[in-house]
Amino acid sequence: MKRLTAVAALLSLAAVAACSGGGTSGNSTGGGGGVYTTVDINKPSLDVNAPINPWNPKGNAFWGYNAMRIAWAKNTLTDPNQFYPGIAASWEIAPDNSSITLHLQPGNKWSDGQPVTAEDVKFSIALAYTQGSTAFAIDPGAAGAASDVEVVDDKTIKITQDMKNPSVTFVRGVMDAFVVPKHVWQSVVPGDFWDTLKTARGDGPEAEAARGQIKALSEKVLAFAPAQDVSAGPFVLKRMNPGEALLVKNKNFYNAANVAPDQLKLLNTTGNEQIWNYLTSGKLDNAPFTAVPADVMKRIKATPGNQVIKGYSPVAVSLAFNQSKKPYDNVHVRRGLAYLINREEVTQIASPEGGTAAVTTSGIHQKAAREWLGGELDTLEPYKLDPAKADKEFTEAGLQKKDGKWALADGKPWKVTIHIPAPFSDWVSAAKAITSQLTTAGVDAEVVTTADYPLYLSELAEGKYDLGFWLIALGPAPYNIFQRLYGSSNGWNILGGKVKHSAPGKDGNWMGGPESIDVEGVGAVNPGELTAQLNSVSGDEQKAVIAKLAKAANQDLPVIQLWDYVNTQFVNTNRFTGFPPDDSDLLRQPSGVWIQLGLIKKKQ
Amino acid sequence: MSATIVPEAEAGARAAVRRNFWRGVWRVMRRKPSRMAGAVILAVFAFMGIFGPMLYPDPLPRDTSALYAPPSLRHPFGTDFEGTDVLALVVTGSRYVLLTAVVTAVITVVVGAGIGLFAGFRRGRWDTVLMRFTDMKLTIPGLPLLLVLSTVWKFTGAAEMGLVLGLLGWGGVARAVRSQTLSLRERGFIEAARGLGLSTTHIVGRELLPGMAPYIAMNALIAVTGAVYAQVGLFFLGVLPFEANNWGVMLNLAVFGGGALTTTAALPYLLAPLLAILLLTLGIVLVVDAMDEIFNPRLREE
Numbered sequence: 001m002k003r004l005t006a007v008a009a010l011l012s013l014a015a016v017a018a019c020s021g022g023g024t025s026g027n028s029t030g031g032g033g034g035v036y037t038t039v040d041i042n043k044p045s046l047d048v049n050a051p052i053n054p055w056n057p058k059g060n061a062f063w064g065y066n067a068m069r070i071a072w073a074k075n076t077l078t079d080p081n082q083f084y085p086g087i088a089a090s091w092e093i094a095p096d097n098s099s100i101t102l103h104l105q106p107g108n109k110w111s112d113g114q115p116v117t118a119e120d121v122k123f124s125i126a127l128a129y130t131q132g133s134t135a136f137a138i139d140p141g142a143a144g145a146a147s148d149v150e151v152v153d154d155k156t157i158k159i160t161q162d163m164k165n166p167s168v169t170f171v172r173g174v175m176d177a178f179v180v181p182k183h184v185w186q187s188v189v190p191g192d193f194w195d196t197l198k199t200a201r202g203d204g205p206e207a208e209a210a211r212g213q214i215k216a217l218s219e220k221v222l223a224f225a226p227a228q229d230v231s232a233g234p235f236v237l238k239r240m241n242p243g244e245a246l247l248v249k250n251k252n253f254y255n256a257a258n259v260a261p262d263q264l265k266l267l268n269t270t271g272n273e274q275i276w277n278y279l280t281s282g283k284l285d286n287a288p289f290t291a292v293p294a295d296v297m298k299r300i301k302a303t304p305g306n307q308v309i310k311g312y313s314p315v316a317v318s319l320a321f322n323q324s325k326k327p328y329d330n331v332h333v334r335r336g337l338a339y340l341i342n343r344e345e346v347t348q349i350a351s352p353e354g355g356t357a358a359v360t361t362s363g364i365h366q367k368a369a370r371e372w373l374g375g376e377l378d379t380l381e382p383y384k385l386d387p388a389k390a391d392k393e394f395t396e397a398g399l400q401k402k403d404g405k406w407a408l409a410d411g412k413p414w415k416v417t418i419h420i421p422a423p424f425s426d427w428v429s430a431a432k433a434i435t436s437q438l439t440t441a442g443v444d445a446e447v448v449t450t451a452d453y454p455l456y457l458s459e460l461a462e463g464k465y466d467l468g469f470w471l472i473a474l475g476p477a478p479y480n481i482f483q484r485l486y487g488s489s490n491g492w493n494i495l496g497g498k499v500k501h502s503a504p505g506k507d508g509n510w511m512g513g514p515e516s517i518d519v520e521g522v523g524a525v526n527p528g529e530l531t532a533q534l535n536s537v538s539g540d541e542q543k544a545v546i547a548k549l550a551k552a553a554n555q556d557l558p559v560i561q562l563w564d565y566v567n568t569q570f571v572n573t574n575r576f577t578g579f580p581p582d583d584s585d586l587l588r589q590p591s592g593v594w595i596q597l598g599l600i601k602k603k604q
Numbered sequence: 605m606s607a608t609i610v611p612e613a614e615a616g617a618r619a620a621v622r623r624n625f626w627r628g629v630w631r632v633m634r635r636k637p638s639r640m641a642g643a644v645i646l647a648v649f650a651f652m653g654i655f656g657p658m659l660y661p662d663p664l665p666r667d668t669s670a671l672y673a674p675p676s677l678r679h680p681f682g683t684d685f686e687g688t689d690v691l692a693l694v695v696t697g698s699r700y701v702l703l704t705a706v707v708t709a710v711i712t713v714v715v716g717a718g719i720g721l722f723a724g725f726r727r728g729r730w731d732t733v734l735m736r737f738t739d740m741k742l743t744i745p746g747l748p749l750l751l752v753l754s755t756v757w758k759f760t761g762a763a764e765m766g767l768v769l770g771l772l773g774w775g776g777v778a779r780a781v782r783s784q785t786l787s788l789r790e791r792g793f794i795e796a797a798r799g800l801g802l803s804t805t806h807i808v809g810r811e812l813l814p815g816m817a818p819y820i821a822m823n824a825l826i827a828v829t830g831a832v833y834a835q836v837g838l839f840f841l842g843v844l845p846f847e848a849n850n851w852g853v854m855l856n857l858a859v860f861g862g863g864a865l866t867t868t869a870a871l872p873y874l875l876a877p878l879l880a881i882l883l884l885t886l887g888i889v890l891v892v893d894a895m896d897e898i899f900n901p902r903l904r905e906e
Contacts, residue, residue: 271860272860273859273860273863273865273866276863276866277865277866280866292863293672293685293861293862293863293867293869293870294671294672294869295672295862295863295867295868295869295870296863296866296867296869298867299866299867345668348668348671349668349671349685349686420846422842422846423842423860425857425860425861426861428846428857428861429685429686429857429861431846432685432686432846432848433686436663436666436686439663440663446846447846447848448758448845448846449842449845449846451754451755451842455755
């Protein structure tokens, strides 16, 4: 389950760019009534004492249910510019991405009866600034940040991008903002906030002080707890206990006529096995992405009404190297290991239902890779299991083989130590399977677990591990895909609009790869700079950069791509119908979004 | 007990006592077949711990076409998530578990009995200081402390693990041994030994300790079960280094990876280490029962 949270959290990081708009959906009136039961992918473990606050990590504001974004991203394979309406009913994006004008849902009201206005959106943007986000960042020179927020009229608001350092992630950054009622949150932000923000954008000590003031508000915003839920979403939080949160339909919601369930229950879960048990008893109307062993899958499918929906999930898992540690600084060692890992077998053991073995290491999920690279995907080295090639690579790296076991160049024993967070059972199985494969091939290997995921990530970032599991390909925005390989974790940061490379061990650079890579057929490339370019280029130019980066990742192997996730979800059609079909982009949003768009209907 | 006037005669007498002792042991064991079973179980585990890993190739063979295979003649407890024989995992994993348990038991007993004897025998200030220290130690909850410790200390070896568990577990033994010592030191034979002017070392080592040996031995065995539960529990929670054949890791992977509590496929994978723990506990309980009778004169006289 924790894995699931991590994947979800990373998915929500994936930011993107924009174009078209959307309209309100379906006018048909669905038969109402009933209780819809699910688990919130973002907050599987409930905290009764947490505030009803969308910015608080434990907050009881559940995205899509009683917390609303401006719009809901579709996260499509290659076009990151598509959204479903949220607080905004439609929008216009300037052709050069320089601004976006939002038209709010007409007639939308908060659950306490007050109208949802452009002022609410502007106020919520102020709150977003205190937390820092792609579009609403106070750091000077941040790419894709807004420069102006202008209320055009009661239902229209225009947000302009700072074109000194534009990014295609701007629109996605805007759309991802949460909207909360100004009349409830008013006390959190001082009246002169926008003036302070203006000062903060400048230079000098005054600006520095202003930035400090805004950052200081962060804690206050995170801790703010409204006395009761005032929601512009399809539901309002009514009550909670440690086992579940009960939400009731928000009669004032703009599309309330098409919101089928009268009530919604979010169940508390502490582990996958709990979700498996809920599913086998047919209790859940929808369960978000959950790792499921093959036999449990059979049981779940056998429960009347249960159905499996599969879709694209822009996430892949990889085995990442810390290249500042020997012998992993040698590309031949990394390639040799890639030839010894049977990815099909690893996937079959670790994630038979939730993953597809990676076709190769390209840094991109195979579905998106096909779209971005086309035939070029087939020209990449597939790193199929081939012990002979591995031997050749290891020999080339200068490793020595003694009594069937590989040792370091200086004759010292070599042990591949793979680190993983203990709660991710699929990663544990995968890491074990990999060590078994390596040991059989004469490479001594072991698995070391870390107690939890946050600790794992911090130790990984501190450069404590030689090899560790690492989520990559976090699409759909190409920049977000490749920054997992050639971003801050590998030394490249974008500061003040410029790409800066930090030495291994500094500024979060734990991958420790070289600054320049000689790519066969391309020449010397600086992959971090190429990745940063993905923010500004588009069309064929973008494809060309992606092709170069995929080649670089394929030849240089900063990671070995293991499997690409499949978004496997479960629904039960006994009580409700109208669930999104296989491959629907809605599968990447919680069922609250399906419900608010009017898709879910009560079963007659 | 005293003197060295007729060494040969004493040696003969000691040999006779020893013979009688073993005869007594045999009699006690025979009286209840369950005690024999207990001894056999412990012998099997000891054999498993010492020779088990030598019986299987390293690394253990895998059959990736038979993941979570059901029990069969070839795999009496089925296979795990990567097709490794579960029985082989239990057998090869027993060494770590048992070694930790033995180290824990030794440390628990040595530290606990040492402190208990010293405090009880010396009384006074030493007793007060040591017992307050023991009380303090007893108030610290073991598992939460271990959880915290495990985040900063990777227990890589069985000895390290045993050391930590032992250092956390001696409190109870120290308290019990102290109270026994307090009671025994007032008995006539100790007074007599004192009257004879024997050294403290002699009194503690030759007069007090033998009387408490069975009690301490039983505590050692009980410490073994405690250590097994504690370390398997820690591994089950996933806070310790990963070893595929560790019983706690097996339980963890069976439940959280294989869904053993939801479906039957991974059930043998779950049951095998559980059964091993159950058998080990049973063996210890039965042997402790036998020891009780062997060493308790009142029970022996019946």
